[in-house]
Amino acid sequence: MLIGREELAPLSILGREAGSEGVIIDRFIIDFYCADRKLCIEADGDSHAEPDQIEYDQARTKWLNEEGYRVIRFTNREVFNQFEAVLETILAECNRPSP
Numbered sequence: 584m585l586i587g588r589e590e591l592a593p594l595s596i597l598g599r600e601a602g603s604e605g606v607i608i609d610r611f612i613i614d615f616y617c618a619d620r621k622l623c624i625e626a627d628g629d630s631h632a633e634p635d636q637i638e639y640d641q642a643r644t645k646w647l648n649e650e651g652y653r654v655i656r657f658t659n660r661e662v663f664n665q666f667e668a669v670l671e672t673i674l675a676e677c678n679r680p681s682p
Contacts, residue, residue, distance in 0.1 A: 608652065611643055620677050623647060625656040 606616040608623070615624040630636055644654045655676055657669050 617677060621652045622676060623652050623654045624673060625654065626659055626662050627656055628659050
Protein backbone atom coordinates (compact mmCIF):
# COMPACT_ATOMS: atom_id res chain seq x y z
CA MET A 584 0.00 0.00 0.00
CA LEU A 585 1.34 3.41 -0.97
CA ILE A 586 1.53 6.18 1.60
CA GLY A 587 0.21 9.63 0.73
CA ARG A 588 0.93 13.07 2.16
CA GLU A 589 -2.06 12.86 4.52
CA GLU A 590 -0.44 9.90 6.30
CA LEU A 591 2.62 12.06 6.94
CA ALA A 592 0.61 14.52 9.05
CA PRO A 593 1.98 13.09 12.33
CA LEU A 594 5.44 14.09 11.12
CA SER A 595 4.42 17.73 11.35
CA ILE A 596 6.22 17.68 14.70
CA LEU A 597 9.42 17.75 12.63
CA GLY A 598 8.67 21.42 12.02
CA ARG A 599 8.60 22.23 15.75
CA GLU A 600 11.26 22.68 18.39
CA ALA A 601 12.85 19.51 19.74
CA GLY A 602 10.76 17.58 22.23
CA SER A 603 9.94 14.24 20.67
CA GLU A 604 10.75 11.30 22.93
CA GLY A 605 11.45 9.06 19.98
CA VAL A 606 11.14 5.30 19.63
CA ILE A 607 13.58 2.85 21.18
CA ILE A 608 15.03 0.12 18.96
CA ASP A 609 17.47 -2.06 20.86
CA ARG A 610 19.76 0.50 22.52
CA PHE A 611 19.03 3.37 20.14
CA ILE A 612 16.49 6.18 20.28
CA ILE A 613 15.03 6.84 16.85
CA ASP A 614 13.55 10.31 16.31
CA PHE A 615 10.67 9.09 14.12
CA TYR A 616 9.83 5.54 13.08
CA CYS A 617 7.44 4.00 10.55
CA ALA A 618 7.01 0.39 11.72
CA ASP A 619 5.19 -0.73 8.56
CA ARG A 620 8.23 0.22 6.47
CA LYS A 621 10.93 -0.35 9.14
CA LEU A 622 11.98 3.22 8.33
CA CYS A 623 13.96 5.27 10.83
CA ILE A 624 13.90 9.03 10.31
CA GLU A 625 16.53 11.10 12.06
CA ALA A 626 16.59 14.88 12.49
CA ASP A 627 20.16 15.74 13.46
CA GLY A 628 21.35 18.83 15.29
CA ASP A 629 24.77 20.45 14.99
CA SER A 630 26.38 17.97 17.37
CA HIS A 631 26.03 15.29 14.68
CA ALA A 632 28.71 17.11 12.65
CA GLU A 633 31.37 16.38 15.28
CA PRO A 634 33.86 13.65 14.25
CA ASP A 635 33.04 11.32 17.17
CA GLN A 636 29.31 11.70 16.55
CA ILE A 637 29.72 11.07 12.82
CA GLU A 638 31.52 7.81 13.58
CA TYR A 639 28.87 6.80 16.13
CA ASP A 640 26.03 7.62 13.70
CA GLN A 641 27.68 5.57 10.95
CA ALA A 642 28.09 2.54 13.23
CA ARG A 643 24.50 2.93 14.47
CA THR A 644 23.14 3.16 10.92
CA LYS A 645 25.18 0.13 9.89
CA TRP A 646 23.76 -1.90 12.78
CA LEU A 647 20.19 -0.80 12.03
CA ASN A 648 20.63 -1.64 8.33
CA GLU A 649 21.98 -5.08 9.22
CA GLU A 650 18.87 -5.65 11.34
CA GLY A 651 16.62 -4.80 8.38
CA TYR A 652 15.86 -1.14 9.18
CA ARG A 653 16.25 1.69 6.71
CA VAL A 654 17.61 4.99 8.00
CA ILE A 655 17.27 8.44 6.47
CA ARG A 656 18.81 11.53 8.03
CA PHE A 657 18.13 15.21 7.77
CA THR A 658 19.84 18.10 9.45
CA ASN A 659 17.68 20.32 11.62
CA ARG A 660 18.50 23.09 9.15
CA GLU A 661 16.95 21.03 6.32
CA VAL A 662 13.86 20.31 8.42
CA PHE A 663 13.32 23.97 9.30
CA ASN A 664 14.30 25.54 5.95
CA GLN A 665 13.23 22.90 3.43
CA PHE A 666 10.35 21.18 5.17
CA GLU A 667 8.39 20.37 2.00
CA ALA A 668 11.46 18.75 0.41
CA VAL A 669 12.04 16.72 3.58
CA LEU A 670 8.43 15.49 3.49
CA GLU A 671 8.75 14.58 -0.18
CA THR A 672 11.92 12.59 0.54
CA ILE A 673 10.21 10.77 3.41
CA LEU A 674 7.18 10.05 1.24
CA ALA A 675 9.37 8.67 -1.57
CA GLU A 676 11.27 6.49 0.90
CA CYS A 677 8.04 5.20 2.46
CA ASN A 678 6.81 4.13 -0.96
CA ARG A 679 10.10 2.50 -2.01
CA PRO A 680 9.99 -1.29 -1.82
CA SER A 681 11.80 -2.77 1.15
CA PRO A 682 15.11 -4.48 0.36
